[in-house]
Amino acid sequence: MPYFHEVVAQHPKMLRHRSDLSFSRDGAPGPIADKWRRNGVVLLREVLSPEMLAGCRQVFEQFIETEIKKNGDAQAAGNDSVPTFDEGPRPEWENGETIHGSWHVPWIIRHGGQSPTSTVLSGLITSWAWPVIEEICQSKDIVVMLGLCLGRHNIDQPLLVGAHQDATAVNPEVPLSIWIPLQEVAPLRDSGLGFVVPSPDHVLPAEPNNDVGSSYFMDQLGKMWIPHYQAGDLTIHSKFSPHFTTGYGTMADRYSLEIRLWARDDAFLKYYDPSIRIGRLNGFPVITETKCSPGVRAHGFVASTAVLAMQTINTMPAPQEIRESEAPSPQGIMATLRDAARRLVPGANR
Numbered sequence: 001m002p003y004f005h006e007v008v009a010q011h012p013k014m015l016r017h018r019s020d021l022s023f024s025r026d027g028a029p030g031p032i033a034d035k036w037r038r039n040g041v042v043l044l045r046e047v048l049s050p051e052m053l054a055g056c057r058q059v060f061e062q063f064i065e066t067e068i069k070k071n072g073d074a075q076a077a078g079n080d081s082v083p084t085f086d087e088g089p090r091p092e093w094e095n096g097e098t099i100h101g102s103w104h105v106p107w108i109i110r111h112g113g114q115s116p117t118s119t120v121l122s123g124l125i126t127s128w129a130w131p132v133i134e135e136i137c138q139s140k141d142i143v144v145m146l147g148l149c150l151g152r153h154n155i156d157q158p159l160l161v162g163a164h165q166d167a168t169a170v171n172p173e174v175p176l177s178i179w180i181p182l183q184e185v186a187p188l189r190d191s192g193l194g195f196v197v198p199s200p201d202h203v204l205p206a207e208p209n210n211d212v213g214s215s216y217f218m219d220q221l222g223k224m225w226i227p228h229y230q231a232g233d234l235t236i237h238s239k240f241s242p243h244f245t246t247g248y249g250t251m252a253d254r255y256s257l258e259i260r261l262w263a264r265d266d267a268f269l270k271y272y273d274p275s276i277r278i279g280r281l282n283g284f285p286v287i288t289e290t291k292c293s294p295g296v297r298a299h300g301f302v303a304s305t306a307v308l309a310m311q312t313i314n315t316m317p318a319p320q321e322i323r324e325s326e327a328p329s330p331q332g333i334m335a336t337l338r339d340a341a342r343r344l345v346p347g348a349n350r
């Protein structure tokens with residue numbers, strides 16, 4: 001079975017820029033969503049602030065150093081300055097990371113009272129990508145299924161070729177994943193993602209480890225795309241999009257988030273604990289509901305994400321769909337947020 005970096009060296013076309021699948025803020029949401037439906041993946045550029053992401057990466061790195069690697073002094077320094085009753089890292093990380101790094105559900109990853117996932121979600125909701133996400137989901141009532149989201153520290157190792165679909169590797173129902181690196185991801189240097197484009201519209205036969213196999217990979221060489229992500233870029237891939245972690249053996253550290261969300265749907269209720277629901281009020285995105293049952297130890301994370309998101313929304317300019325004359329004053333935005341907050345309180349008038 002060939003190594004991934006050998007195949008890339010022989011087929012450098014995989015690294016070519018795909019302007020047909022890459023979009024920036026001037027792209028209209030409808031056509032971007034169409035492209036996503038037809039190809040299974042799109043790249044959205046300059047969605048999040050590189051400075052904000054650098055801070056998130058640092059928090060994630062500190063969490064790994066102090067809570068996962070547990071290397072003496074760093075461990076003694078402890079984690080949160082703010083006490084939290086949220087769950088800690090899973091027992092599988094008791095002896096540190098693997099040679100590939102480690103991965104965790106969002107509420108575990110925190111340091112010094114900060115959470116990279118809270119910050120990134122707040123940025124995402126208020127970014128130009130949010131209307132695109134609404135268009136892909138064909139709804140303005142979206143639920144982030146936090147238990148299906150992941151944060152990943154990946155150490156770039158030489159990897160054998162292979163690919164997976166999230167429909168088999170993650171969840172058969174959830175239609176999409178948003179992949180957000182907290183840094184630049186340069187092919188040949190940093191471990192990133194690659195995709196088979198266009199995507200099939202069904203589940204492919206897979207091995208017990210969920211991999212579709214090296215022969216499938218070698219058959220699809222002409223359809224491979226390995227994007228170069230700048231800090232702030234993200235990709236959205238469908239559950240059928242065959243994709244793979246790239247590895248070149250540079251040992252470079254990469255930190256990334258996988259956000260899984262979709263239009264609110266009763267059929268997905270089983271994935272809503274914990275979750276955050278985002279709707280629109282007077283055209284502004286707002287948190288309309290949070291869910292975290294007593295036994296699910298993610299309350300601190302869910303609450304602080306909702307608060308941070310509301311604060312971030314408060315700094316937004318008026319949404320485009322509200323015409324100048326109708327644009328709410330800053331007090332209008334505050335009233336919208338207060339209204340949204342009232343809706344979050346159980347038993348509040350609706």
Ligand SMILES: O=C(O)CCC(=O)C(=O)O
Nearest residue numbers: 152166177179245256258
């Ligand atoms: O981060 C990675 O290397 C894998 C991510 C992935 O497979 C996904 O987001 O679905």
Ligand SMILES: [Fe+2]
Nearest residue numbers: 165166169243
């Ligand atoms: Fe995946």
